[in-house]
Amino acid sequence: MSTRTLEWIIERLLFLCAALSVLTTAGIIAVLAFETYEFLHEVPVLEFLTGTEWTPLFANQRFGVLPLVVGTMLVSSIAMVVALPMGLLAAIYLSEYAPSGFRRIIKPVLEILAGVPTVVYGYFALTFVTPLLQQFLPSLSGFNALSPGLVMGLMILPLVSSLSEDAMRAVPRGLREGSYALGATRMQTALKVVVPAAFSGITAAFILAVSRAIGETMIVAIAAGQQPRLTANPFVPIETMTAYIVQVSLGDTPQGTIEYRTIFAVGMLLFLMTFGLNLVSTWLRQRFREEYA
Amino acid sequence: MSGVSPTVPSLSGVAKRGGQSPASLDSPVKIAVDRLNFYYGEKRALDGISIQIRSNLVTAFIGPSGCGKSTFLRTLNRMNDIIPGTRVEGTVEIDNQPVYDSSLDVVALRRRVGMVFQKSNPFPKSIFENVAYGLRINGLTTSKVEMADRVEESLRQAAIWEEVKDRLHDSALALSGGQQQRLCIARALAIRPEILLMDEPASALDPIATQRIEELIYDLRKTYTIVIVTHNMQQAARVSDFTAFFWLGRLVEFDRTDKMFTAPAEKLTEDYVTGRCG
Numbered sequence: 189m190s191t192r193t194l195e196w197i198i199e200r201l202l203f204l205c206a207a208l209s210v211l212t213t214a215g216i217i218a219v220l221a222f223e224t225y226e227f228l229h230e231v232p233v234l235e236f237l238t239g240t241e242w243t244p245l246f247a248n249q250r251f252g253v254l255p256l257v258v259g260t261m262l263v264s265s266i267a268m269v270v271a272l273p274m275g276l277l278a279a280i281y282l283s284e285y286a287p288s289g290f291r292r293i294i295k296p297v298l299e300i301l302a303g304v305p306t307v308v309y310g311y312f313a314l315t316f317v318t319p320l321l322q323q324f325l326p327s328l329s330g331f332n333a334l335s336p337g338l339v340m341g342l343m344i345l346p347l348v349s350s351l352s353e354d355a356m357r358a359v360p361r362g363l364r365e366g367s368y369a370l371g372a373t374r375m376q377t378a379l380k381v382v383v384p385a386a387f388s389g390i391t392a393a394f395i396l397a398v399s400r401a402i403g404e405t406m407i408v409a410i411a412a413g414q415q416p417r418l419t420a421n422p423f424v425p426i427e428t429m430t431a432y433i434v435q436v437s438l439g440d441t442p443q444g445t446i447e448y449r450t451i452f453a454v455g456m457l458l459f460l461m462t463f464g465l466n467l468v469s470t471w472l473r474q475r476f477r478e479e480y481a
Numbered sequence: 482m483s484g485v486s487p488t489v490p491s492l493s494g495v496a497k498r499g500g501q502s503p504a505s506l507d508s509p510v511k512i513a514v515d516r517l518n519f520y521y522g523e524k525r526a527l528d529g530i531s532i533q534i535r536s537n538l539v540t541a542f543i544g545p546s547g548c549g550k551s552t553f554l555r556t557l558n559r560m561n562d563i564i565p566g567t568r569v570e571g572t573v574e575i576d577n578q579p580v581y582d583s584s585l586d587v588v589a590l591r592r593r594v595g596m597v598f599q600k601s602n603p604f605p606k607s608i609f610e611n612v613a614y615g616l617r618i619n620g621l622t623t624s625k626v627e628m629a630d631r632v633e634e635s636l637r638q639a640a641i642w643e644e645v646k647d648r649l650h651d652s653a654l655a656l657s658g659g660q661q662q663r664l665c666i667a668r669a670l671a672i673r674p675e676i677l678l679m680d681e682p683a684s685a686l687d688p689i690a691t692q693r694i695e696e697l698i699y700d701l702r703k704t705y706t707i708v709i710v711t712h713n714m715q716q717a718a719r720v721s722d723f724t725a726f727f728w729l730g731r732l733v734e735f736d737r738t739d740k741m742f743t744a745p746a747e748k749l750t751e752d753y754v755t756g757r758c759g
Contacts, residue, residue: 369560369596370591
């Protein structure tokens with residue numbers, strides 16, 4: 189075989205490998221889109237998006253997705269309340285205070301947190317955090333939004349701190365020196381110069397974390413319950429979009445039925461939400477890179 | 482280096498700017514340094530520096546790259562503190578107060594000893610906020626009117642007010658390199674330091690912007706004690722009253738600028754200022 193033929197084959201093979209992942213993604217989106225289209229034939233899109241009752245598995249079927257969306261938002265919000273301030277403070281510590289030797293050790297350790305399987309976090313929330321919280325909050329149900337929200341916050345903390353720290357470290361040293369030279373303390377320099385200068389990078393990290401929280405499945409499927417309800421009360425069982433998809437997928441819902449199609453419609457909505465957030469995050473990070481190119 | 486602009490006087494024309502020589506070259510000592518050693522880790526970067534810098538005059542540090550002149554400048558406001566693994570021996574006194582005393586408040590020191598850097602480093606904020614920053618963090622004024630007044634005063638002192646007065650709230654990053662550097666000077670002046678350290682403030686600027694900075698230094702000397710590090714010997718000759726020549730971490734010679742450039746005592750100084758070495 190001539191070198192040119194070999195090169196030709198190698199090139200095509202490499203192209204196929206690259207194409208495979210793109211095609212898979214396209215395939216997933218196509219299936220989601222097709223099933224969602226079928227679903228929306230039977231349920232008007234307005235009813236789906238604005239209805240306040242979600243009971244597709246009951247005799248009295250209602251297809252208002254809002255309870256699932258609100259459940260998702262509730263858990264994600266609790267997670268962000270934990271992860272954003274703590275992640276930002278950890279990033280400020282790592283980037284502005286920690287000695288470089290210590291940072292080299294602590295940063296990988298923190299990132300290991302992100303490598304713990306989420307099912308472990310799920311049972312951690314259900315069997316440890318919830319009973320612990322119930323000692324202080326007697327009204328807390330066995331399944332609730334609070335405990336998985338807190339644990340999820342812990343889980344995405346490394347993501348927030350690591351990406352925020354990257355953004356802060358990319359701020360040129362000259363800016364810090366300019367601030368110190370004016371008599372600023374470390375905290376003033378960190379909060380008034382470094383964080384604002386790294387703002388778009390930090391925001392990108394936050395948005396990526398929100399997107400991760402919205403898409404997180406195992407923790408909420410295990411510890412939040414399976415009761416779609418439109419509430420902002422974190423003490424009672426709720427259901428998130430992801431947990432609902434798990435519930436139906438694991439059950440014996442026959443293929444082709446409306447109940448079965450609901451998971452694609454919910455999945456499509458979830459995909460659009462996280463995809464939108466990721467786009468914003470990528471755009472922000474790109475803008476940040478341009479500022480200090 | 483020579484002849485960058487037609488207004489640059491030749492070395493022989495160092496005799497001070499047309500009769501505007503300073504009132505006195507023996508003003509009181511502002512900064513007294515005695516046998517200062519400085520280390521980056523194990524490496525000694527400064528070796529036994531002793532020098533007395535007089536107030537309300539311009540002192541230039543010259544010498545080849547890596548000779549320690551910037552490092553020395555940064556010991557005067559303890560800017561090297563933020564670099565891990567550095568160590569200082571000997572004493573630095575400003576107005577007879579030891580700078581490396583453990584009881585000294587570094588923040589208060591840096592408020593008295595302003596600094597302008599080689600690479601202009603405006604904060605990614607508006608022009609106004611850049612100048613107001615030092616006033617805000619040091620709590621020097623809470624009144625909006627006084628803040629605006631002091632920002633204007635600083636911008637005027639730095640000879641940039643006319644260029645920016647109509648766009649104070651635009652981003653400082655939109656200014657040209659020379660304007661950014663003058664903004665950084667205004668920012669340093671806003672907290673009214675007594676001493677202004679300038680680390681090659683014009684090395685990244687074109688000849689016209691450089692000339693403006695030099696004129697500015699000449700004016701500022703009435704109010705501030707200025708120490709300037711420069712690569713450019715003509716610049717040292719033009720702007721300074723005293724010149725210190727550094728070589729391999731040591732202070733080789735320190736004298737009046739006119740003497741340094743016309744009749745230096747050391748052979749090494751003469752070789753350097755005439756371009757025969759370095």
